[in-house]
Amino acid sequence: MSARALPFAVALAAMAMVPLFSTSPFYVNLTSQVTIAAIGALGLNVLVGHAGLNSLGFAVFPGLAAYLVAWLSTVGGIDPVFAALVALGGTLAVAALFALVALRTTGLGFVMITMALCQIVWGAAYRWTSVTGGDNGLSGVPRPGGAWLPLEKPEYFLWLCLAVLALALVQLGRFFDSPLGVALRGTRDQPRRMGAVGYDVWRIRFVAWMLAAAWGAAAGLLYAWYHQFVSPHMMAVTASAEVLLMVVAGGAGTLAGPLIGAALVVLLKNLASIWIDRWVMLLGFTFVVIVLLMPDGIVPGFNRLTASLKRLRPGPAPKLVPRERADG
Amino acid sequence: MPTLTKRTTASWLAATALSALAALPAAAQQPPIKIGFMTVRSGALAAGGKQMEQGMEYCLAERNGMMGGRKVELITVDTAGQPATTKTRAQELVERERVNAIIGPLAAFEALAIDDYIRQVGVPVISPSAAAEDLTQRKQNPWFVRAVGTSAQANHALGEYAAKDLKLKRVVTIGDDFAFGHEATAGFQRAFEDNGGQVVQKLWPPLNVADYGSYISQIRTDVDAVYAAFAGGNGLRFLQQYAEYGAPVKVIAQMTTVDEGILKSMGKEAVGVISSGWYTATQDVPGNKEFAAGIRAKYGADPGYYTAGAYEACAFLDAAVKAIDGKVEDKQALMKALRSVKLEKGPYGEVTLDEYGNPIMNVTIRKTEEKDGRLQNVVIKTYPKVTQFWTYDPKAFLAEPVYSRDYPPAKNLGK
Missing domain, CATH: 3.40.50.2300 (Response regulator)
Structure with missing residues (x-):
């Protein structure tokens, strides 16, 4: 295990041990929610942090996957695991179609088009009452598992979520280090030059889009199993904005950022509200503070803070390292 | 050592207080009845949520904060009108606060979001305003009754x-x-x-x-x-x-x-x-004149759908708690009493529940x-x-x- 992986392993192990110390399943369930949100945020981070594509419609991927698995395993009567696989495939198929539209643009255009695509699916979920149940949603979604893996128990479900999160961290960590990951960041910073040196910018972005969709769908499956209920609210603009908030607050482009951001949002929303009546205001206030003090997110902000503290302390002269030129 | 002295004094005081309490009638010793109340304080539904809180507050004040001879501890949570948040708030009420009953939530989709959950944990829920037909029809839940009619x-x-x-x-x-x-x-x-x-x-x-x-x-x-x-x-x-x-x-x-x-x-x-x-x-109807006048005097506005719904939900619970002499720890008995509630007066006048847990009024x-x-x-x-x-x-x-x-x-x- 490399030194970089150690903090993640410690954090995941600590989360996995919540059931051993918590007296009530409430905190176990809360940890599951943080984990699910973190998986989704990691997915969006591929687009926002590494591809430089700000999406305001990310909730469409978890939403599609959740609706598909919910519909297939309740109305369709299919086994939850098989339904999950079909839902994953279905979400990726739709994502590929959406890519044809969304990846024609970047910048503000991309923000608008992703939001519009999400709104289309939201609208279908809301209005196609005979299939989706309209705003009453679909309830009674069964969790998979059986006697050997009792996923209806909060602690087992948490461990499943953490296993998926670990998988996401390993996969995405390796992807970001791979030549393709470096090329992706190249398309973020200098798309025209990348094109000029022979990279197919569209295809690289397409890979990033599909990767984001896949992890978004994974989060959606866990979401549907966790709540055992899906409704159009999970694809509302505010839901997409919330994931974006997690990524931006935690630190886009970092691996730990989405985790920290997800924990912050979920805990502020669900834990702070126990003691504070005006929790929505607290949420807003916290983000204002983050944006003012750490405009690029908590993780980069914290790194900068420790670096400047180190500089204050007398130590060996810094080694001369050739600095990368910003314009490549 | 000063800390030791302090601690000894404290425990002596506690012991005295305990023995003094023991002399009081048995009812005073019982822990309070914990009621979870799910309202909406943010978002589009907040206006209804506020009226619900008024109805609830008025009902408890009218009963001096007591039900069936026991003090009531009301734990109010804000669902923000979002199904996922509602589920987490319900978990908070059941798993963290260990409430004896829940009054709420406001919207039908919120009630549907926690439908499976309340089936699993088995906690009595009285909805003050969620009117979705199926909640007391094709998807009726043994732990759910409502103090409001169906949409139709x-x-x-x-x-x-x-x-x-x-x-x-x-x-x-x-x-x-x-x-x-x-x-x-x-x-x-x-x-x-x-x-x-x-x-x-x-x-x-x-x-x-x-x-x-x-x-x-x-x-x-x-x-x-x-x-x-x-x-x-x-x-x-x-x-x-x-x-x-x-x-x-x-x-x-x-x-x-x-x-x-x-x-x-x-x-x-x-x-x-x-x-x-x-x-x-x-x-x-018997009881509404006082209710409407009371609400108008206290909050300066006529009571409406949400005010009356929350008040009736609270009155249902009060009647059920009375029927089982305040023994709310027996969830089955409380639920049975809730299902056979019959009120002679109140905002709705005379009201009973049908076998599906929906009011006849x-x-x-x-x-x-x-x-x-x-x-x-x-x-x-x-x-x-x-x-x-x-x-x-x-x-x-x-x-x-x-x-x-x-x-x-x-x-x-x-x-």
């Missing part, structure tokens, strides 16, 4: 009244395009057409449409009335804009369209609207009039003991699909 409950009565008493023949319906609007309209249409009327056009403006103009201009003028089914602030906006278009035909309405909660913001456009419902501040036909310097819904007819199934056979009713946009099918569109 009062609209069956309005359908019959419109056909028989108002002698309307042809009606256009317009309603919010979500489950509550669909179900209410379906109930009206069914009873209206069964009594010889015809629904010739159905319009569904989206829930958050800014301008009803394009819908109002579609309303046919060769009809006898427009039936309006709106929730929240939409009734206000529709009636205002309809009046601006000259109000070509008269309006009959579902109860929340002219609810007291928004009636105070309305003007002349609401006068003359005929509606139906199980609650209005003016209804003359009076439904009134009201006309909005200006009286004592404010708009009021004046009762013109009362249908006693109305059930969620109206005059239909429950078995046959439940065998059919749930009311929706397209069910029952409208056979007279375009005629």
Whole structure:
């Protein structure tokens, strides 16, 4: 295990041990929610942090996957695991179609088009009452598992979520280090030059889009199993904005950022509200503070803070390292 | 050592206090009854949430914060009107606070979001306002009762009244395009057409449409009335804009369209609207006069749908707790008592629950009039003991699909 992986392993192990110390399943369930949100945020981070594509419609991927698995395993009567696989495939198929539209643009255009695509699916979920149940949603979604893996128990479900999160961290960590990951960041910073040196910018972005969709769908499956209920609210603009908030607050482009951001949002929303009546205001206030003090997110902000503290302390002269030129 | 002395003194004091407590009657020793209360304080539904809190607060104050001889500890949580948050709040109430019962949540989709969860953990839930038909019909939950009618409950009565008493023949319906609007309209249409009327056009403006103009201009003028089914602030906006278009035909309405909660913001456009419902501040039933006057004195506004719903939910729980002598730890007994609740008086007057956990109560036909310097819904007819199934056979009713946009099918569109 490399030194970089150690903090993640410690954090995941600590989360996995919540059931051993918590007296009530409430905190176990809360940890599951943080984990699910973190998986989704990691997915969006591929687009926002590494591809430089700000999406305001990310909730469409978890939403599609959740609706598909919910519909297939309740109305369709299919086994939850098989339904999950079909839902994953279905979400990726739709994502590929959406890519044809969304990846024609970047910048503000991309923000608008992703939001519009999400709104289309939201609208279908809301209005196609005979299939989706309209705003009453679909309830009674069964969790998979059986006697050997009792996923209806909060602690087992948490461990499943953490296993998926670990998988996401390993996969995405390796992807970001791979030549393709470096090329992706190249398309973020200098798309025209990348094109000029022979990279197919569209295809690289397409890979990033599909990767984001896949992890978004994974989060959606866990979401549907966790709540055992899906409704159009999970694809509302505010839901997409919330994931974006997690990524931006935690630190886009970092691996730990989405985790920290997800924990912050979920805990502020669900834990702070126990003691504070005006929790929505607290949420807003916290983000204002983050944006003012750490405009690029908590993780980069914290790194900068420790670096400047180190500089204050007398130590060996810094080694001369050739600095990368910003314009490549 | 000073700390030791302090600690000894403290424990001695505690021991004295304990022995003093032991001398008090047994009831005082019992821990308080914990009630979880799910309201909405942020977002579009916050206005209803506030009225619910008033109803709840008023009910507890009236009982000096006691139920069945035990103190009540109310734990209020804000669901923000989002299903996922509602689920987490329910978990917080059950798993962290270990409440004995839950009153809430506000919206039907919130109640549906926690439906499976309350089945699993088995905690008595009384909904003060979620009206979705299936909650006490095809998807009835052993742990769920409600202190509010179904979406269609009062609209069956309005359908019959419109056909028989108002002698309307042809009606256009317009309603919010979500489950509550669909179900209410379906109930009206069914009873209206069964009594010889015809629904010739159905319009569904989206829930958050800014301008009803394009819908109002579609309303046919060769009809006898427009039936309006709106929730929240939409009734206000529709009636205002309809009046601006000259109000070509008269309006009959579902109860929340002219609810007291928004009636105070309305003007002349609401006068003359005929509606139906199980609650209005003016209804003359045992207990409502005091209730309405009390709410008006305390909060400066007439009670409405949400105020009365929360009050009744609280009164249901109080009656059930009394029936089992405050032993709320026995969840099964509490639930059984809740299901057999019978109240003689209150905002709804006499009310009992049917075997599905839905109230059987009076439904009134009201006309909005200006009286004592404010708009009021004046009762013109009362249908006693109305059930969620109206005059239909429950078995046959439940065998059919749930009311929706397209069910029952409208056979007279375009005629």
